Amino acid sequence: MxxxxxxxxxxxxxxxxxxxxxxxxxxxxxxxxxxxxxxxxxEIHFRNPEPNVNPKEYNWLIFTSRNGVKSWFATQQQLSGQKIAVIGPLTGAALADFGVSANFTGSGKTGRIFAMELLPQLNAGDRLLLAVGDLASRDVEDVITKACEGQVTIKRVEVYSTSKPxxxxxxxxxxxxxxxxxxxxxxxxxxxxxxxxxxxxxxxxxxxxxxxxxxxxxxxxxxxxxxxxxxxxxxxxxxxxxxxxxxxxxxxxxxxxxxxxxxxxxxxxxxxxx
Incomplete structure (x- = not known):
């Protein structure tokens, strides 16, 4: 052409x-x-969650990508009373394939903005499990950790990796x-x-x-x-x-x-x- x-x-x-x-x-x-x-x-490669991560210990699941959702729910399920937060509508839409809906959906702009949007939803004692890819920034956990000053716990688990095809x-x-x-x-x-x-x-x-x-x-x-x-x-x-x-x-x-x-x-x- x-x-x-x-x-x-x-x-x-x-x-x-x-x-x-x-x-x-x-x-x-x-x-x-x-x-x-x-x-x-x-090219995306799904990973099984780390053996030492027990989802039952967390009352929030946090996702910042569609691939995080897909990798997690390929082997796991939402537990009773467990809330889900997603960075934006595109990530939230991926939940539908697993019959799950988000309790909180961010504006879908950046990880830092998403974390700030999520803060008002959190309570003292909350335990957050953040399922991300290996290249994801640390903005979400950094913002929440600093803002909550030890009142909540957030654990990062890498559930997929990204490479060049x-x-x-x-x-x-x-x-x-x-x-x-x-x-x-x-x-x-x-x-x-x-x-x-x-x-x-x-x-x-x-x-x-x-x-x-x-x-x-x-x-x-x-x-x-x-x-x-x-x-x-x-x-x-x-x-x-x-x-x-x-x-x-x-x-x-x-x-x-x-x-x-x-x-x-x-x-x-x-x-x-x-």
Whole structure:
């Protein structure tokens, strides 16, 4: 696809996978007349909870991601009297597959904001079990621990790990380098980091293949040898990862959901084509 085609048929490169029960993101993008290219940049591996963690000792279960919910309830169940808090609606929706609903749902912005939103729901003596991935920040436990000054207990347990996929869609990486795309949709900081790593590696190969031309003469060469793609992010945490490379998202979804991200992309592309 050449650059003229890109302007006629917008191309969205998706770096995340969706669940087995439908693909609302793809439906919205394709109904908007755009081409969707699949290029997953993360791979999730569920873990069993640590043997020394007894869920019965905790009256709150805290989740900051859909994968945390899925990994936990694949082997566990909600206990009688146990409350559940989720960072936002997207994470809360994952509970429905297990016949569970959240007692508290945050705004879905950042871990720090979620923790501050949760504080008024807590009572002295509460024991919180925080089920997260291996790359999750410590913002939730840090905020709660500091604010409650020993009045509550919070335990972090890592229930899944995130890694770069063994197989990468090299054609999609090449599309970004050749500027034959419109937007790259990302839903996690790890996807941003993994993609930037792939782009950096590919840019080095390109420079080698072109007799070490200066980066400014390469289609993807800017700044430190490679540029920052046109990202559409699912929220502030993912946007922060983009900004760490000196870039800025073209789109940041106001609501942390695949549906809202897809709708934001459609609105943006329709607006720029007028």
């Amino acid at each position: 050449n650059k003229e085609d890109r302007h006629r048929v917008p191309v969205v490169i998706r770096t995340f996978k969706t669940g087995p029960d439908g693909d609302e993101f793809a439906d919205i993008i394709q109904q908007g007349g755009m081409a969707l290219v699949e290029a997953p940049m993360t 063994a197989s990468i869609n090299r054609d999609a990486v090449r599309q970004i380098i050749d500027d034959n795309y419109t937007l790259v949709a990302v839903a996690s900081p790890s996807a941003v980091h993994n993609l930037m790593d792939e782009l950096s590696s590919e840019a080095k190969v390109t420079r080698s293949a072109t007799d070490l031309l200066p980066s400014s003469q390469l289609s993807y060469g800017t700044g430190k040898g490679f540029g920052v793609p046109r990202f559409a992010t699912i929220g502030k945490v993912t946007s922060a990862a983009v900004c760490s490379y000196g870039g800025e998202p073209v789109i940041e979804s106001a609501v942390q959901s695949f549906k809202a991200l897809a709708e934001s992309i459609v609105d943006y592309i329709k607006g720029t084509s007028k």
